[in-house]
Amino acid sequence: MKLPLDHPRPDAREFVDILQGRRATGRVPLVEYLVDPTVMKPVVTGLLGRAWIEPGPDRRTQAAHLDNFIAFWRGLGYDVVRFESGLDFGENKLTAADATAAQGERAWADEHRGRIRNREDFERYPWPSLDDYDFFPFEYLDRNLPEGMGLVACHAGGIFEHLSWIMSYEGLCLALMEDPALVADVAARIGVLLEGFTRNLLGLENLVAVFPGDDMGFRTGPLVSPSDLKRIVLPWHAKLAALAHGRGLPYWLHSCGNLATIMDSLIDDVGIDGKHSFEDAIVPAEEFQVRTGGRIAVLGGLDLNILSAGSEDDVRRRTRRLVEMCGPRGRYAVGSGNSVPSYVPVGNYLAMVGQALDMMR
Numbered sequence: 001m002k003l004p005l006d007h008p009r010p011d012a013r014e015f016v017d018i019l020q021g022r023r024a025t026g027r028v029p030l031v032e033y034l035v036d037p038t039v040m041k042p043v044v045t046g047l048l049g050r051a052w053i054e055p056g057p058d059r060r061t062q063a064a065h066l067d068n069f070i071a072f073w074r075g076l077g078y079d080v081v082r083f084e085s086g087l088d089f090g091e092n093k094l095t096a097a098d099a100t101a102a103q104g105e106r107a108w109a110d111e112h113r114g115r116i117r118n119r120e121d122f123e124r125y126p127w128p129s130l131d132d133y134d135f136f137p138f139e140y141l142d143r144n145l146p147e148g149m150g151l152v153a154c155h156a157g158g159i160f161e162h163l164s165w166i167m168s169y170e171g172l173c174l175a176l177m178e179d180p181a182l183v184a185d186v187a188a189r190i191g192v193l194l195e196g197f198t199r200n201l202l203g204l205e206n207l208v209a210v211f212p213g214d215d216m217g218f219r220t221g222p223l224v225s226p227s228d229l230k231r232i233v234l235p236w237h238a239k240l241a242a243l244a245h246g247r248g249l250p251y252w253l254h255s256c257g258n259l260a261t262i263m264d265s266l267i268d269d270v271g272i273d274g275k276h277s278f279e280d281a282i283v284p285a286e287e288f289q290v291r292t293g294g295r296i297a298v299l300g301g302l303d304l305n306i307l308s309a310g311s312e313d314d315v316r317r318r319t320r321r322l323v324e325m326c327g328p329r330g331r332y333a334v335g336s337g338n339s340v341p342s343y344v345p346v347g348n349y350l351a352m353v354g355q356a357l358d359m360m361r
Contacts, residue, residue: 009148010147011148012206015079016208018333019252019274029078030356031078031300032082032336032339033213033254033276033299033300033339034084035072039342040069043350048072063140066141070141070144070146076353078149080149080150081145082152082153083152084155084156087197088128089127089128090115091165092168094110095107109164109165112169115166116166118182128193130196142206151208152208152209154198154201157213158212158214158255159214161214163233166190169223180228187236194236194240195239198210198243199243209250209251210240210252211252214233216255216256218256222261222262223257230265234266237253237270238269245271250274250297251271252272252274253266253272263275263292267295273297274299275298277337277338278298278303278338279338285298285301289325289326294330298332298333300338301322302319303318304337307344307352308344312347312351315348316355319351323359334352336352
């Protein structure tokens, strides 16, 4: 393996200007939502020649880990470091062994058994406190970015995600029929906490964008009715977007699934400046770009099936097509259609990055 870029020259200001439509250049920048540590580690140790440091409880170990984190994003040719972490809502999780995962297991939300099932559960639920949260990782990254780089940050997990995790997806669907006021109250408690969290992030000097994730859909539509999302969830995203815009920063949204029935609301009412997470079986990124007509930025788009199961040549071909089709229209950055999980071969990930950077030169 070799580094796809020998002498990185990050330019976060230009990166944002391209995605906001303020600058038309021949450059199609890289963007990514998440890169799993199992993919990041061999790049850091094999290509960057750095010792891998697991994050630990003490400041020194955390700082060493974050130094590697910064080196990874810069060394791979990104203009920004994207980082997320969040409050502990104490949601019910299920786990199973997974040899590809960094910790040897994979966790996911319990879709049937939530922590809040009724008003009594809501009243005694142990809500996290912003006063107890340690913002050190965000602050360290903000203070130690290399010249030209910016920070893209958010709370880990969005309004709808935490709502469906705290109540469980099954419990949420039942409550929307039986006790919609309870659902609204749970969403409001989450929303207030995420609003406070975002206000803290907006105090970071080198923050250049707010880029949250909130998966609201599946293959054929949203996970709950569009009317429920518009009534309960999207107003909170609108508040977060307004906070970002008040600081002069874009609000880009990662959300999986088919969101066609709420896309106009996301653009016109919430005010998102860009959309991430694309699956070719739903709508390819280049088609979405045509449909939205340049109203928002298009981020990523390389389908995860190709990135994880295709050959390196398949990955290069699809990356090349995305850059050639979407780049000239503007407001586009290339990257994965979802994220870079543990089961993506490192070679495939580097093929995507390398092809994109080759086309920038």
